[in-house]
Amino acid sequence: MAQQTDWVPTTVDLEKPSAARSYDYLLDGNHNFAVDRAFVEKMLAVQPEVKRFAQVNRAFLRRAVLFMLDQGIRQFLDLGSGIPTVGNVHEIAQEIDPATRVVYVDNEHVAVAHSQLILKDNENAAMVHADIVKPLLVLQDPRTRQLLDFDQPIGILAITIGHYVLTEHDPDGVFGAYRDAVCPGSCLAITHLTNDFLELTNVTEGMKQSQNRIMARDRDEVTALFGDFELVEPGLVTTSQWRPERASDAQTPDKDGLYAGVARKV
Template sequence: MSQQTSWIPSTVDIEKPSAARMYDYLLGGNHNFEVDRSFIEQILRVQPETRRFAIMNRAFLRRAVLFMVRQGIRQFLDLGSGIPTVGNVHEIARDVDADTRVVYVDNEHVAVAHSQLLLEGSENAVMLQADITKPGLVLNDRETQRMLDFDQPIGLLAITIGHYVLDHQDPAGVFAEYREALAPGSYLALTHLTDDFAVIKGDELTEMMSKSQNSVRARTKPEVLEFFGDFELAEPGLVTTSLWRPERTPENDDSETDGLYAGVGRKPPVG
């Protein structure tokens, strides 16, 4: 990491690895600490495909945002947005329409601090520090209400966040509350860790992550599908990240090593 650390909030725990900072490291970012890098190296020894998880996930995010923009979406709510790296939602969307509005939400202090710094002076994007498992606080926040028009379609992004919502936190209820708040014609894009495939060492990853700031819960395809409720899945449905509308046909089918399911659903008209 860069020696310039004035952006680090005093509340940051640099003794325990953070999922947001580890993801930043996997993508080649600079806002991570030795504890995060060391922890990822341990994970890579158990699950060498972990870097692929991150890269394929980031590529899906870009395709999903562009898909939504092409469907007319001009406002986004990004849950668990993480630490900004190249290719953020507002950058992707504004290549198509500069007036696109984005609310980023995270509770990781480095993610929030760096996002706020990056978005300083921006009229159409804000960073909200909040716990995404409390939808009422996120949806009713003054900044969310100022930036987003909930009478119009919104693109809800839940990229690599669902597996951090543990069973006792009622993930189905959390997702249902967000879906209910959206106008018909809105979209939900999500990715989620799975161990449906033999190559994915879900139990070991879960055990390792329990020693970080962020425990995880890998889920099966039917469990992940529940988070879409009655939303209509766009083709090709719920698949692994590299298989969701790839820009080119992969030379090899390594999709089982993606580690994450991915899908985009649309809220149907009332009635």
């Protein structure tokens, strides 16, 4: 794959891999660079399941969005949205209802630049360039306020983002701010890396070579991120076990590597 960078913002560091671009490569996207591909291949050498983790996680995102749409939710806040590949939130939601509104949030420059390109003609979707660990900046951004009505239910998507919220970022405070901002009937979907079923220290250590550090959390720690929201059935499980389309899609927890759940504010 040729590395085309003529459209990329000059602020992008092409010498160090990023989580968003690496995830894009794992999902067979084309907005990643040689440094990201080399990094992912190195990670796959020590933990071959990483690619499956990404694919099953993406499938969970679709099911979670469709579930929220079934609950009547027609607006979404996608935290740490990354680089939009096929099957992103606005494509899923607006196929059901074109009036559905989506706000994406990310601080990775390529993710932001590409999102702005593909959304420029979509009046019901926007990208906010911000760090999700600063909730007030996200929630008070003019584009967020323009598109989202906080007096109506909102679907908050925190897909593979919680493990980037380190202890020093105050994860309870960060997630609490987003939970507090939305009204009853809103939902929160989370997927989060865990060591509970498969030792993933090699993954967390490997990420230190990128622009992004991560930390795995156990079941109780991930559950705490939902606060007083009520988990819907089947509760906190792993990604493929959350309402699979076919029973055969559900794998053993060690094949997923991430907890997954959706909870509702009552």
